[in-house]
Amino acid sequence: MALNIIVLIKQIVDIDLLKVNPSTGSPEVQNLPLRLENLSKNAVEEAVRIKEKNGGKIYAICFGTEKSSSAMKEAFAMGVDEGFVITGYQGNDPARTSMVLAEKIRAIPHDIVLLGNQSAESYTGLLPGKISRILGERLLSNAIKIEIVNGRARATMAMESETVTAETQLPAVISVTQEINEPRLPPVMQILQAGRKPMNVSATGIKEVTPNKIISNIAPKSERRKIVFEDIEKGIPEVAKAIREASR
Amino acid sequence: MTDLVGCIAPEKLEEYRNVFVYLENRNGKISRGALEMLGKGKEISVKLNEKVVGIAIGQDLKAVADEAASFGCDLILGAELSDFNGFSSVAYTNIISDFIFEQKPNIFLISGSREGRDLVSRIAVKCKTGVAADCIELDGDPTNRLLIAWRPSFGDKTIDQILCRKHRPQMITSRPGSYKLPEKVEKPDCETRIKKVKVGKLVAKHKILEFKPKTRLDLTSSKIIVSGGLGIGGPKGFEPIRKLAKELEGEVGASRPVVDLGWIPYEHQVGQTGQTVRPKLYIAAGISGKIQHIVGMKASETIIAINTDPDAPIVKYSDYFINADAGKAVAKLADEIRKYKKAHLVEADSEQTA
Ligand SMILES: Cc1cc2nc3c(=O)[nH]c(=O)nc-3n(C[C@H](O)[C@H](O)[C@H](O)COP(=O)(O)OP(=O)(O)OC[C@H]3O[C@@H](n4cnc5c(N)ncnc54)[C@H](O)[C@@H]3O)c2cc1C
Numbered sequence: 227m228a229l230n231i232i233v234l235i236k237q238i239v240d241i242d243l244l245k246v247n248p249s250t251g252s253p254e255v256q257n258l259p260l261r262l263e264n265l266s267k268n269a270v271e272e273a274v275r276i277k278e279k280n281g282g283k284i285y286a287i288c289f290g291t292e293k294s295s296s297a298m299k300e301a302f303a304m305g306v307d308e309g310f311v312i313t314g315y316q317g318n319d320p321a322r323t324s325m326v327l328a329e330k331i332r333a334i335p336h337d338i339v340l341l342g343n344q345s346a347e348s349y350t351g352l353l354p355g356k357i358s359r360i361l362g363e364r365l366l367s368n369a370i371k372i373e374i375v376n377g378r379a380r381a382t383m384a385m386e387s388e389t390v391t392a393e394t395q396l397p398a399v400i401s402v403t404q405e406i407n408e409p410r411l412p413p414v415m416q417i418l419q420a421g422r423k424p425m426n427v428s429a430t431g432i433k434e435v436t437p438n439k440i441i442s443n444i445a446p447k448s449e450r451r452k453i454v455f456e457d458i459e460k461g462i463p464e465v466a467k468a469i470r471e472a473s474r
Numbered sequence: 475m476t477d478l479v480g481c482i483a484p485e486k487l488e489e490y491r492n493v494f495v496y497l498e499n500r501n502g503k504i505s506r507g508a509l510e511m512l513g514k515g516k517e518i519s520v521k522l523n524e525k526v527v528g529i530a531i532g533q534d535l536k537a538v539a540d541e542a543a544s545f546g547c548d549l550i551l552g553a554e555l556s557d558f559n560g561f562s563s564v565a566y567t568n569i570i571s572d573f574i575f576e577q578k579p580n581i582f583l584i585s586g587s588r589e590g591r592d593l594v595s596r597i598a599v600k601c602k603t604g605v606a607a608d609c610i611e612l613d614g615d616p617t618n619r620l621l622i623a624w625r626p627s628f629g630d631k632t633i634d635q636i637l638c639r640k641h642r643p644q645m646i647t648s649r650p651g652s653y654k655l656p657e658k659v660e661k662p663d664c665e666t667r668i669k670k671v672k673v674g675k676l677v678a679k680h681k682i683l684e685f686k687p688k689t690r691l692d693l694t695s696s697k698i699i700v701s702g703g704l705g706i707g708g709p710k711g712f713e714p715i716r717k718l719a720k721e722l723e724g725e726v727g728a729s730r731p732v733v734d735l736g737w738i739p740y741e742h743q744v745g746q747t748g749q750t751v752r753p754k755l756y757i758a759a760g761i762s763g764k765i766q767h768i769v770g771m772k773a774s775e776t777i778i779a780i781n782t783d784p785d786a787p788i789v790k791y792s793d794y795f796i797n798a799d800a801g802k803a804v805a806k807l808a809d810e811i812r813k814y815k816k817a818h819l820v821e822a823d824s825e826q827t828a
Contacts, residue, residue: 264734318628320595321604343588344747350607351588355563355595364680365563367592384688385561386507386587386650387500391684404740437483437604437641440634443627446768450777451793454784458798458806465778465794466810472755472776473698473722 227377229282229396232331233273233306234341234353235266237290237297260293262300265342267409268402272372273340274305275407280374283307285334289326290315295425302420303412309423310334314430321435324356329432331361336397338379343368343401354401364394367401482602483640490642493519494579496570497530497550498589502537506650506694507585509545513656514612514648515583516546518621521614524580525549529573531566533559535668543664545656551577552668560682561589565673567596574601579643581621583612586647594647603641608746609648610769621646626746626765631787633765651694651750654773691725691741693749698724698756699774701744702732703767705760705781706800709737714801715759718808721815727751727771729761745770760800763788780804 237260262270273284286306288294291313298309310330315323331339339361344351358365366372366381370389373380380393384403412420455461484490495515498508512528519526525548530538535552542550553569570593574582582597584590586608598605609623610633621644623636638644693699700719702712712726719726727744728737744751746766756774760781761767768791771777779792780803789795796803 320607321598324595324599350605351591352595352598352605352607355592356599359567359596359599365592365596367563368588380683385589386505388688389684389686390561390682392680392682394680438606438636438638440627441637442635443632444635445632446765446772448772448791450791452789452795453793454789454795454797456784456797458796458803461794461796461798462803462806462810465796466807466814468776468778468794469722469755469757469807469811470814472778473724 227280227374229276229280229337229374230335231273231276231282231284232334232336232339233266233269233284233286233301234327234339234357235270235286235288235297235301236263236342236345237261237288237294238263238345260296262297263342263345265345265402265404266297266301267304268404268406269340269342270301270304270306271407271409272402273338274410276338276372276374277305282337285310285336287312287327287330289323289430292427295427298425299420300412302423303417304410305412305416307423309425311425311427312430313427314432316434319434319436320350320352320356321437322432324353324360325435326430326432327353328357328360329430331357338396339363339399341399341401343403354399358399361397361399364398365401366392366394366398369400369402370405372400372402372406484642487640487642490578490580492525492527492577492579493522493581493583494527494529494574494577494643495547496582496584496590496593497528497538497542498585498587499530499532499538502534504538504541505585505587506655507587507590507648509655510650510653511583511585511648512542512545512547514653515581516656518581518612518614519548522580522616522619524619527551527577527579529570531555531569531671539664539666539668543662543666544658546659546662547664550664550666550668552666553671554668556670556672558673558677560685562673562677562680562682563589563592563596564680565676566593567600568676569671570597571600574643580619582643582645584645584647586649590647594645598645601643603643603645604638606636606638606646609636609646610652610746612646612648620644626769631765633769649746649750651752654752693725693727693742693744693751696725696751697754698722699727699744699751699753699771700724700757700759700804701727701729701761701771702738702759702800703729703761704731705762706732707760711760711801712738714805714808718757718804718811721808721811722755724753724755727756729767757804758788758792759804761788762786763791
């Protein structure tokens, strides 16, 4: 059974290179290199594997900015067939992001929506639930294994205290964990062809929705002893003593 | 697209009352995360002069209700499932949302477990309110009957204070391990209302084939944790750390980048997106002390840090700080502890023979 698979991908700044402005204490995200986020790679990889087994077509949707075409090309190189870049991303707002993505997903006939179970930027893990609920589709979350059996999706899900295997009708939203697969390194030929795949760019009209307001932003207080040893030879016996006392 | 509306602010906020807590449970036992939320819910409800109400779904709810009552729950609303045993985000979302529409809670607290995150996101959409996820501290503002929540900002040094002024319920999650377990109350005084619910159609198309309990390293109840960060230099850097942890009969922890790099599995990660720990002793080797790590270990009784940078932010959060190479200092500490133990053992032996 050929399947239409949508995979939601996210482009992030290279967090490892994130610097904080020393005078304001806020992160400086401008001018940082962008790349396809790790869990998005797992989602793309899974989409490609499902297509290899069942046939079909893979669409990727990225809610980002004008710069997101590079992440989309990475996804193309891994095996995505057609891409939609929605511009207008303004930072982490799961309520808005889920509405923007759901609107686009509805416009594309699909059997499966794949995405990471959380993103390396916020880790709140709210998107899969929100999107599935807006679409009115079933949710299989935190998948470590996905199979298509008799036109239904079967997933093994790593929940908090158990793993659950469940099966559901299509269309369904499935979020994947990092353990599900090892994303492939795209073959050179596919990297070269990535530029030729159809990429549709449009802007979103959906405005900010989050009702939560940040009212202050401070560094936490700390009332520790802060005993500093500059000399390791002096420090070790003292700290070993502290360890013995603390662990009693 | 009209059905894609986001959040709706209700007109009569004063109709929304009480602090609701979702009592995630398995086999008649409330999960640790939910108990922590119940403890916080109780504190806030007392402050706001409201009730703390537990929502329980599943089977064997009598045991769940008794446990919640013993921790000070004022009212328990249960949905006993007659035809289904297990978790289904579809069915549970509908049941909880019905409770919310009917009861109009002011505040709703859900543990940020994987199950809780699936639920809270779906409930927020259905009830058209927001969620503040992964909060690390909560408080109540009695004047405005508001929940004040704190969570780490996207940067790596500060914490945001968050309010949800106009939408109800004010919904938040915190990761399991974020708070102390509450104390039992002396005289439980709790009303329990359990209704029978058939999920039937809701889960018919979503069949659960297998439920397998999972064992995973649980650092949340560890007494001693020795953690390594990028400053340990590579996967081999965990060797002295493991040695020291073993010497102290403790566990090994890690910062996120070393997990991302595959030096050690995720189950060792401490921090905002890993586990929140509160051991007697936490040793941080080669960890800089960014806020996302700090929030996961700041409740430790004693904190020792080792870092080559005397200005690393971790200094501020440490009781003892050794300005040295992590590998060297950790190995020396392990030696020192072993020597001491050996000397002690000999002493104890000689006392016995004497
Ligand atoms: C949404 C979000 C969630 C996050 N969640 C988490 C989380 O759960 N847990 C977490 O840990 N991080 C988390 N992070 C990442 C966090 O912001 C930091 O990037 C991370 O904690 C840094 O890890 P580190 O201290 O190991 O590395 P660095 O910050 O790179 O620090 C390495 C330290 O090692 C020191 N060092 C170097 N060489 C040596 C040596 N030879 N001996 C001793 N010291 C040495 C350096 O001086 C430095 O202080 C999250 C980030 C975001 C945005």
